[in-house]
Every structure is written in C-alpha cells, then in structure tokens.
Amino acid sequence: MVPVPLTPYERRDLHYWMRLTRTLDDQIITLWKQGRGVGGTFNQRGHEAISVGAGAALGPDDVVAPMHRDLGCYLLRGMTPERLLASQLGRATSINGGRDANLHGCGDLSLNIIGFVSHLPQSLPVAVGAAMSFTYRREPRVAMTFVGDGSSNTGLFHESLNLAAVHRAPFVLIIENNQYAYSTPLSQQMAIDDIAIRATAHGVRSTIVDGNEVEAVHAAAQEAVDRARDGGGPTAIECKTMRMLGHAIHDGAEYVPAELLANWERLDPIDRFERALLEDGAMTSAQISAVAAQCRDRVAAAVVHAEGADWPDPATVTDGIYAP
C-alpha cells in the first residue's frame, strides 16, 4: 500500500506549517530572551518535519497526543498561535486557562488533541487506549502519539506497544530520536542503534525514516495511518533527527559536540524542503518569501493578542478539579 504522491498544494501546505512552526518557535525564544516569558519553555528547532509530516497524515476524526517538540502538529490540527502563546504566557485565554505550563496540557477534544503530562511516556498507553476505543466502537479512526528516545527506555514503552500489538490497535507511534534525553546521549541510554527494533520485538511493524525530510516522514506516516484504519494494526516509525537547541530554554546544551550540530545544521528540515520545492518548481523564491512574511505577520498578531490577554482570576483556582 503506497500512498498517493502529494499534490503541489499539499506540499506547499506542509511547507507553510513548518515555516509557521519555526516562526512561532523563534518568537517564543525571543520573548523568553527578552524576559517576557513565564516559567520555562521548550524549543522545536530540528523537529518541524516530524511534527508536521506525521500530523498531516491524520484525518480530522483521528486523535493525536503530541508532546513538547510537536508544536507543528498542534498548529496544523487547528490550535491557533493565539491560544498556544496564551498558554505559554499563562493567560486566561489559553487552552487550559493558565493551569498548565508551555505546551503541557494543551489538549482539546474538539480538535481531537490529547494533552500530555511531563511523564511523557504516559501518552503511549493513552493513545493505545484511544485506538482500542475506536476498535470497540467500530469507528474507522486512528490514534497517533509521539515519544522521544528517552521515553523509549521506559517499561511503559514496551507495555504500550505490546498492548497495541495484542489488540491490533489502530495506533501509530512516532519516535523522535533526537539523540539526547536532556543531556544524556544515546550511547548512555541504550546499546542498540535503532529504537525501531524495540517495536519489532513486540510484533509491531516498524520503519526508520530521515526525520529531517518532511516528505519521507509524511509518506511513512500516511502508510501507517492507512494500514491502521484498514485493520492492519499498529506501526512504529523511528524518525532520526537532532535536537538543535537545549532541552529547554534555560539549557545551553554545551554538552553537545559542536561538530555534531554543524553537521545537522546542513540538514535543516525547512531549508532542505525549500530547496526541493524550488528545484522542482513547486514554489518560487518569491512565494517562499511571501510565506515567511505571512507567518511573521501571523505570529506578530498572536503575540499582541496573547500579551494583551487577561491573567486568570485567582478566584477560579479550584474550578474544574472535577468534571460536573
């Protein structure tokens, strides 16, 4: 089952979401460097092809549980820059009314997005359970989640993949292997080269793709999503990439060798995709510049909106602890 090649329109769409992700991410970094941020925050640089390429393979009724490197997935699912920035800044207008930090807790079931907790591997069984609910109700829907190399070391990674395999759940796992779990390199995390074999061991089909090549990520994800929807069971996709900045905004990542970063800088997912689009004539340089300007304007307006938004009313601090 080979997915139909992307149309020029779809390719330009992927490019737009990647550029918007990068622009919003850069803006967030700037806000924090200027002292306008609240608490800590995470960055996205290097992960745009994965969050956008995989997320774009889902249909509107499918469910996704992204993590803190998947801003692009939130955006393309319809979570606006205004809401996302308001969440970063703890404002009342944010997705969670200021109750959870940065991208944590940015869930919205009306957009079929499940919010994550800091205990990142928790999203694994949650997405598997969502997938099992689709089987239970005989709905043609798929659940996807994202984890990093760090989470792949937990017992819950194995428990979840095993459960997905036993139930042939319509589940797609995107493993963002960005080579570091905070400061700990892969060599100190595992004695294998490819995380994908961990999925294979449980009877989950797995594949490995270049995580900085959006069309490769998208094709692999689309194949997995289509197969899951057709009753073919779960798939794990290991996307090899590199975290280009620190674990979080406070982290200078001095522990990452400079030459490693320099090598990956040449593989920047947005630069590569723009070169490809130019080379095969899908976009002109003027069109690419216009998209960049459009994203800058979009994000600038969102900053004004989010910074102007109200703080939550302290009288509401206990609201919502229970569902009514």
Place this chain on the structure above:
Amino acid sequence: MTDGNFGFSAAPSRDVASRHMSYIEAISEGLAHEMRRDPDVLVLGEDIGGEFGGAFKVTKGFAAEFGDRRVMNTPMTELGFIGAANGMALMGLRPVIEVQFADFISTGFDAIVQFAATTHYRWNAPVPWVIRAPADGGIRSGPFHSQNPEAWFVHTPGLKVVAPATPADAKGLLQSAIRDDNPVIYFESKPLYRSLKGEVPDGDCPVPLGAARIAREGSDATVVTYGAMVHQAIEAAAAIAAHGASVEVLDLRTLKPLDTDSVLRSVEKTGRALITHAANRLAGVGAEIAAIIVEEAFEYLDAPIVRVGGLDVPVPFSPPLEDAYRPNARTLAGALDRLLAY
C-alpha cells in the same frame, strides 16, 4: 462476620424488591447492571475474562453475557492498562478496571495520579473510569495481598475514593462510581466478600458519592470509620452497650469527597470521637478527619480524639503478627472504654 444487615438505617424499605446476597455478589450485580444499562461500560484487567472470571470471580459469566470485546483480559501490566483506560475514558467509554489486589495499584501510579487525576483540571477533559481495588487484610494474605492504600489517593487532587461496607452500598456505590465523570477508586473489602450478606435492592439503586451514613445510632461517642472496620466498630459498640454506653458508628462510604458535615454533626451530638481504619494510622485518612474535627468542632469535644489504626509496618503474614497489626472489635471496645471514661 455474621449474616444480616446489622440493623443499618440504610437497609431497603419493605416495598423495594430486594434479595439477600453476599458483598461480592452485590459487586458483580452492580457491575453487570451498569454493563446492561450502558454499552460504553466495559471491564478490563488481569484474568477477568473468559470462563475464569477473575481471581475473586467478580466477573464470572461476564464474558458469556457481554462478549470478549467488553470483558477484556489484559497482560500483567497495570501501568499500561490503566493508561489505556485513560485513553478509552477520554474517548467517552467508561472502563471499569480490576487491579487484582489493591496492593498492585502502585504499579499503575503515574497513570492514576499524574494523568487521570489532573486532566480535567488542566484541560477540561473528563476521565470517567473506575478502578476496582480488592483491599484489606485480616485473612492471612501477607504484606502484598492485604494493603489499604487509600490515603495515597485521598491525598491526590482530582480523584474520588469510595469504600463500601455493606452489600447494598457495594452495589449502589459502584453504580454511582461508574456513572460519575471522574476517575473513581473503589476499594473493596476482601474480608467482607463472602462473609457478609445483606439485603440488596433490585435494579437501579445508586448510592450518592460523598454521603456518609449512620450505621448505628448512639449518643455518647462517635466512631468514624469505613469498609470492614464498620462491622468491627458495630461489634465493639454492641459489647460496650452492656455497660450502658451508647455509641454511634458513622460509615463514611466515600473518603473523597469527604462528608464533613455528617462527621461534624455526629461529633457535635456525642462530644467524643474515635476514628479507626485498618490502614496504618500514620498520616492515614483518620489524621485528616481528626484535624477537621479539631478545627471545626473543638468546643464540642469532651475528650481528646482517639485514633486506632494499623501499625506503621508492612501488613505481616503470621496470624499472631497480623492480629497485633490490625484493629478489631476487642481493641476498639477497649479504646471506647477509655474514651468514654475520660
């Protein structure tokens, strides 16, 4: 444990059709009733499916009636299957999870306290599941099949915690827990499973969460308790009634949200309070109840509050050791004598 309903005030009136059944039969009946009523209710856990029907047989016959789809055996992975129940519940199903023994709930801790308990507060999404946790000891099951871990969950914002003491409540509280849109941990008292029988209303008989009940009326002292200890407290109260003392026994039924009003009303009436549970006393649920009484009803107290609970050790196996660990009717009667003599 003796048969009968101990004269509970909550006993069904004569015009409601009811049947005499054991505590564990009442759990099965409540669960089956909810599964017949709502196709979104399913059960999952270790060894619960097929003809086997679970370690305690609560789901015996369920697979035949509801099918494997709704009666789901899981691998031995509490963290994984409670996490999966989180996902099912977010999608609108109402999973009822059996952890084979309450002791094993710790293996699923993150899925409960980090994910399920926080989700509605953080982004308004309900997580309507129930964990059935066979708890409590006194039946020589050793450190890992006897625990009462309710305090961990009472201390966790966003959860509800129930602990039925009678067959009627075992059914009624389970019905309410399943219909509730929040994660509810339902602690079953294993020592009551087959030793305690009582009248259980037919059909729908949900008991509201958060409402305590007076299990025995009295005027000289109040025993605040829950689960199997309710029956030990009633036995102790009956024993010292011979000395002319009238002891009220308040069965909390729900530990979170706590029925503070009923606790205070009873203590304000009697002026003396004994709080007991089989869980270890240190930082247990009883500590919170004692603090509430002191804060809210200090001027009504005629004596210092007495707490009687398990010792601060793992639940020991050998009968003389477990008996030394655990409160019972005799130790409660002694504590009540001292409380009343103050």
